[in-house]
Amino acid sequence: MDLHFFNTLTHRIEAFVPSSKTVGFYCCGPTVYDFAHIGNFRTFVFADLLRRLLEFKGFKVNHVMNITDVDDKIIQRVNTSTPPTTLSDYTKKYEEAFFEDFRQLNCLEPVRTPHATEYIQQMYDLIAKLLDNGIAYQTPDGSIFFSIQRYMALGGKYGQLVNINFDETKSTERIKNDEYEKESAADFALWKARTENDGNIFWESPWGEGRPGWHLECSAMSSDLLGKTFDIHVGGEDLAFPHHEDEIAQSEGASLCKDGNTAPVPFVKYWIHFSHLLSEGKKMSKSLGNFYTLRDLFSKGFTGREIRYLLLSAHYRESLNFTIDGLNAARSALARLDECLGKLKEIANNINPTENNSQFIQQFDEALSNNINLSQAWSVVFDWVRDLNRLIAENKLSPQDAANELSAWERVNHVLGIKEKSTVSTENIPTEIADLLAARQNARKAKNFAEADLLRDTLKQKGWLIEDTPKGPRLKKI
Numbered sequence: 423m424d425l426h427f428f429n430t431l432t433h434r435i436e437a438f439v440p441s442s443k444t445v446g447f448y449c450c451g452p453t454v455y456d457f458a459h460i461g462n463f464r465t466f467v468f469a470d471l472l473r474r475l476l477e478f479k480g481f482k483v484n485h486v487m488n489i490t491d492v493d494d495k496i497i498q499r500v501n502t503s504t505p506p507t508t509l510s511d512y513t514k515k516y517e518e519a520f521f522e523d524f525r526q527l528n529c530l531e532p533v534r535t536p537h538a539t540e541y542i543q544q545m546y547d548l549i550a551k552l553l554d555n556g557i558a559y560q561t562p563d564g565s566i567f568f569s570i571q572r573y574m575a576l577g578g579k580y581g582q583l584v585n586i587n588f589d590e591t592k593s594t595e596r597i598k599n600d601e602y603e604k605e606s607a608a609d610f611a612l613w614k615a616r617t618e619n620d621g622n623i624f625w626e627s628p629w630g631e632g633r634p635g636w637h638l639e640c641s642a643m644s645s646d647l648l649g650k651t652f653d654i655h656v657g658g659e660d661l662a663f664p665h666h667e668d669e670i671a672q673s674e675g676a677s678l679c680k681d682g683n684t685a686p687v688p689f690v691k692y693w694i695h696f697s698h699l700l701s702e703g704k705k706m707s708k709s710l711g712n713f714y715t716l717r718d719l720f721s722k723g724f725t726g727r728e729i730r731y732l733l734l735s736a737h738y739r740e741s742l743n744f745t746i747d748g749l750n751a752a753r754s755a756l757a758r759l760d761e762c763l764g765k766l767k768e769i770a771n772n773i774n775p776t777e778n779n780s781q782f783i784q785q786f787d788e789a790l791s792n793n794i795n796l797s798q799a800w801s802v803v804f805d806w807v808r809d810l811n812r813l814i815a816e817n818k819l820s821p822q823d824a825a826n827e828l829s830a831w832e833r834v835n836h837v838l839g840i841k842e843k844s845t846v847s848t849e850n851i852p853t854e855i856a857d858l859l860a861a862r863q864n865a866r867k868a869k870n871f872a873e874a875d876l877l878r879d880t881l882k883q884k885g886w887l888i889e890d891t892p893k894g895p896r897l898k899k900i
């Protein structure tokens with residue numbers, strides 16, 4: 423069955439027809455200036471689900487996720503941090519933290535994770551092209567801007583993802599002091615000239631000292647790694663305008679000739695945007711106490727698999743209300759699944775599968791092929807659990823059947839990515855405690871000892887001590 427989803431570029435649900443068996447797939451990655459929050463992770467978990475779904479469909483996915491390791495916010499943080507630090511030391515810390523969280527959520531490692539600061543030359547090349555065909559211009563302070571008017575005059579289209587009312591843009595956008603010389607309020611910076619506040623963070627470009635604009639970073643990295651045209655670009659809906667619109671303008675603008683006789687080379691064929699996340703019914707904010715990083719949730723005793731499950735419980739085009747109650751419900755749902763899988767394993771007793779339950783896989787495939795209908799897919803999974811529980815209760819499931827069902831689950835779970843519940847040798851350990859132990863083991867494996875210690879303390883508060891033995895960790899009730 424063909425995969426169908428909503429393409430923001432054409433404003434409708436379309437069948438996905440890739441240019442080859444290898445799909446070029448780009449997701450705007452994290453800006454590494456602080457710990458990422460669950461709203462950020464909704465995007466990354468969805469991108470991961472989509473990549474896994476494409477693999478399930480038989481495609482190879484060339485998944486690129488950039489790391490924004492230079493932008494205004496980062497520069498400001500570096501220059502005001504005590505004790506003093508460097509750009510790379512500062513961003514490295516948050517990048518490592520990001521990937522620890524990413525792994526806790528069982529997101530597959532992207533094929534490439536380019537850093538903006540490693541692609542400065544490609545950014546110069548892109549700026550040079552846009553200056554050459556007259557779309558970009560330099561202001562007296564040395565900054566370089568993209569002219570939307572000149573781009574459109576050469577045949578470029580601005581406003582492909584969202585309808586833009588330029589009059590409104592003009593009247594509502596606050597023009598920052600350092601951008602007062604640009605020709606039009608809607609024009610955006612490709613290159614920002616060095617200012618006093620930048621301290622030592624700048625590059626020596628052919629047009630003077632400065633730093634790249636954020637939109638430019640993604641255009642330069644994606645075309646370098648995936649080519650001028652590629653299949654899928656994903657991101658949070660808040661990035662559609664101006665970030666993604668500007669990515670299109672830069673990349674397609676670079677393909678235009680100054681005489682205006684060329685059609686732009688299309689940048690991306692399918693754009694998918696994920697809806698935003700509410701926390702406890704409201705927009706997340708530190709002052710409302712509903713702002714959660716993954717670390718906050720781990721210290722409350724929740725695990726990556728529970729958070730992933732909750733993040734994947736709503737449709738990608740609908741906002742998700744993330745709540746602590748929802749996490750508790752996720753825990754109960756996963757316990758039902760774990761119990762059934764545990765019984766299947768016991769009955770199958772390690773014999774090899776001879777076939778899959780093809781009906782289960784087919785129904786799951788149909789649900790996700792239909793505009794990635796996750797709630798339908800989950801109900802297929804839980805119907806399967808209910809039916810199996812009945813068969814098991816009636817003693818009607820043979821070891822061979824059980825092995826075949828487990829093999830079907832493996833196929834389905836390649837897409838869902840629910841980590842197997844950790845098995846510990848000690849008996850009678852509650853799920854919550856076992857999951858905390860697993861999270862601590864993962865943290866130790868990732869050499870994040872601070873987090874491992876934090877989880878050990880959480881376990882202690884809950885009445886469990888960890889003893890590290892040559893055979894692995896052992897839990898003891900205090």
Ligand SMILES: [Zn+2]
Nearest residue numbers: 450451640665
């Ligand atoms: Zn981007």
